[in-house]
Amino acid sequence: MQSIELTSAARALGLLADPAQGHAPVALGSRPPEALVAMLRSMMLIRAAENGIAELVRTGEARCPCHLAAGQEACAVGVAAALDTPRDKSFGAHRSHGHYLAVGGDLDALLAEVLGKETGCSHGMGGSMHLVSPEHGLLGTVPIVGATIPIATGAALAARLDGSGGVSVSFFGDGATEEGVFHESMNLAATMALPVLFVCENNLFSSHLHISLRQPDWSTARYAEAHKVAWEVVDGNDVVAVADAAERAVARGRAGHGPTFLELVTYRWYGHVGPRDDQDVGVKRDGELPLWKRRDPIRRLEEALVASGALEPGDVASLRQAVDADVERAVELARRAPYPQADATAKYLYTGGTR
Amino acid sequence: MKEETLSLSYGTAVREGFAYLLREHPEVFVIGQGLWSPWYVGNSMTELDREFGRERVIDTPVSELACTGAALGAALAGRRPIVVHPRVDFMLLAVDQIVTQAAKWSSMFGRAGAAPVVFRGIVNRGGEQGAQHSQSLHSWFAHVPGLRVVMPASVADARDLLVSATLCDDPVLYIDDRWLYEREADIPAIPDVDAIHRGPRIVRAGTDVTLVGAGYASYLAEQAADELAALGISAEVVDLRTINPLEMDVVVASVERTGRLVAVDGDWTVCGLAGEIVAAVVERLPLGAMVAKPRRVTLQDAPAPTSRPLEARYYPTVEKVVAAVRASVGLGVALA
Structure with a gap:
């Protein structure tokens, strides 16, 4: 089996950096089967939605930049499993279809938003990169790298002022750890002991550039150490491990013990943006990508559930057919939905309201 | 009957605005550099931290961008924060959160989230302070749709534009000027909570x-x-x-x-x-x-x-x- 050369920088991530490892079914732990099946279904839904959106981009129906999260489903679903929404708040970035769906965001509204329709979650004003679902605590996803890291930190401050016991989450990628605001926010959260989860999905790439060309070390958890923030490095393609780590982080936040940094090591199957696999923009992933696909978070949970007897192979097929049908229906609804009215661009500018 | 009035300077009227907001509106809090120090912001916030507690009047690390983003995040989560930048020059470190995040939040999410946050930038110039302690740049910010920008000139507005900006559901940049702090006037005792909507x-x-x-x-x-x-x-x-x-x-x-x-x-x-x-x-x-x-x-x-x-x-x-x-x-x- 082909294995990448593990440099000393890569070794900070241990075996997680080696895509030849970690293909085995996940350990199910002590979660009830129904919770595990719900996580499987949620990951399948994200995969189906991303594949469906990829097709809409290929056909030209979706024109807004779509950053697809296929391969990274376990990060979103594992963290979401630990949240109590809408009390707990979450924020995402450019690659956040999965975060939106994982916390419970409406599938039809996602597809409509991607097509710029009035029935979208942002009334057609945001597109793929601006998703929101306040009823599930998702207060916004934005594509300025790192921008929601301080925003989530402030939502955690609000939770503390409210005495709600809530926590907040910022989902971001390894590239965001190169932004100054990440460090400002980690320092602020640590100093004020704010209940925030900094969730770094380290997929080893920022746009076209591998982390080895951007940082002297493949692991971003060293920053947490520097800022005296509790941290864990987790297999981001093991949804149970992610959920377990997120639960520990949430408990820490609720108990008043401050922020946690979770580095979830994962890999994106599509390229930075759009439906291709990035071979066309000078990125050499052809050796790694097939290996990373063998660390598929969905297959690893499926196999574990079948082996445990919680699911029959036929159940897995039924689940997959069901989410595929949901996505097909959502695409059709989005196609038929109206575009925003001509006055929409001005209409949302100011609320005009005063408390 | 004569309306009840207060004799205030512009600087103490700003403080009066903060005190009114913190007293009447539990969801208001203030965050920024120097708020526990007597000299950062003239006489405009004197001892607010003692009166209302350091949980709600928060002095911060030297991190303009994160603190401004945190104010926005708290606003999205239901609070009404005022983030204080004792000089506009330093506020420029926070421009992404003001211009690209807060100002656009309502539009880009189809008003699914309001961002009732106030950014207070103080113009503090003169006294041979030079190029990096002198800027106002209000025209830059007024260029940005979605960001309300207010500039109080009068003693009453020093208080009332702050109060009404904070109670407004949109993000507002409130720019006050240290050269006005000694201006004095008798103003109505009750703030005009709609001042921001009244125009020139x-x-x-x-x-x-x-x-x-x-x-x-x-x-x-x-x-x-x-x-x-x-x-x-x-x-x-x-x-x-x-x-x-x-x-x-x-x-x-x-x-x-x-x-x-x-x-x-x-x-x-x-x-x-x-x-x-x-x-x-x-x-x-x-x-x-x-x-x-x-x-x-x-x-x-x-x-x-x-x-x-x-x-x-x-x-x-x-x-x-x-x-x-x-x-x-x-x-x-x-x-x-």
Whole structure:
């Protein structure tokens, strides 16, 4: 089996950096089967939605930049499993279809938003990169790298002022750890002991550039150490491990013990943006990508559930057919939905309201 | 019966606004650098931390961007924060959160989330502080749709624009000016919680020329109007109060009456507020409605110098406004 050369920088991530490892079914732990099946279904839904959106981009129906999260489903679903929404708040970035769906965001509204329709979650004003679902605590996803890291930190401050016991989450990628605001926010959260989860999905790439060309070390958890923030490095393609780590982080936040940094090591199957696999923009992933696909978070949970007897192979097929049908229906609804009215661009500018 | 009033300076009126908000609205909190120090913000926040507690009056690490983003995040989660930047120059480190996040939040999510956050930027210039302790840059921010920008000139507005900005559901940049802190007035005891929605105000009525400004520039115009009166020139002064969204009806109607316009601004000329005022008036009045070409009194287009004689020439003054008006009316020209 082909294995990448593990440099000393890569070794900070241990075996997680080696895509030849970690293909085995996940350990199910002590979660009830129904919770595990719900996580499987949620990951399948994200995969189906991303594949469906990829097709809409290929056909030209979706024109807004779509950053697809296929391969990274376990990060979103594992963290979401630990949240109590809408009390707990979450924020995402450019690659956040999965975060939106994982916390419970409406599938039809996602597809409509991607097509710029009035029935979208942002009334057609945001597109793929601006998703929101306040009823599930998702207060916004934005594509300025790192921008929601301080925003989530402030939502955690609000939770503390409210005495709600809530926590907040910022989902971001390894590239965001190169932004100054990440460090400002980690320092602020640590100093004020704010209940925030900094969730770094380290997929080893920022746009076209591998982390080895951007940082002297493949692991971003060293920053947490520097800022005296509790941290864990987790297999981001093991949804149970992610959920377990997120639960520990949430408990820490609720108990008043401050922020946690979770580095979830994962890999994106599509390229930075759009439906291709990035071979066309000078990125050499052809050796790694097939290996990373063998660390598929969905297959690893499926196999574990079948082996445990919680699911029959036929159940897995039924689940997959069901989410595929949901996505097909959502695409059709989005196609038929109206575009925003001509006055929409001005209409949302100011609320005009005063408390 | 006489309305109950308070005798306040501009600086203590700002403090009065904070105290009102913190007293009446439990969801309000204040965050920024220097809030536990007596000197960062003049007399505008004295001992608020002691009166209302350091949980709600929060001094911070030296992290403008994160603290501004945190204020936005708290606003999205239901609070009404005011983030204080003791100098506009340092606030520029937080521009992404102000311009690209808060100002766009309502639009880009189809109003699925309101961002009721106030950014307070203090203009603190002069005293040979130089290029990086002198900027106002309000025109930059007023350029951004979705960001309300208010510039109090009067003692009442120092309090009421702060109060109404904080109670408004939109993000607001509140710019106050240290050169106004000693201004004194008797103001109503009860704040006007809708001040931000009331638009420009004619603070001096006049017939010969319209002077327009915001913040300290508006105060200069008022003082110039007093001097011009002694010369027999009747100047009308419009205090804009809010520069985004910019409401120009009052100004246009005034110039229609006076036929002359002098725009006064404490910022640079190119792409600035004074130019915007002139353009808006000229666009909306019929040809021939003005009897003199419009004029601007602005900062020299250069970074602020430190050396005393250079600094003395650099900033707009009452004398410069008076000179512009004299040129506008024409020396020796009889006034109606």
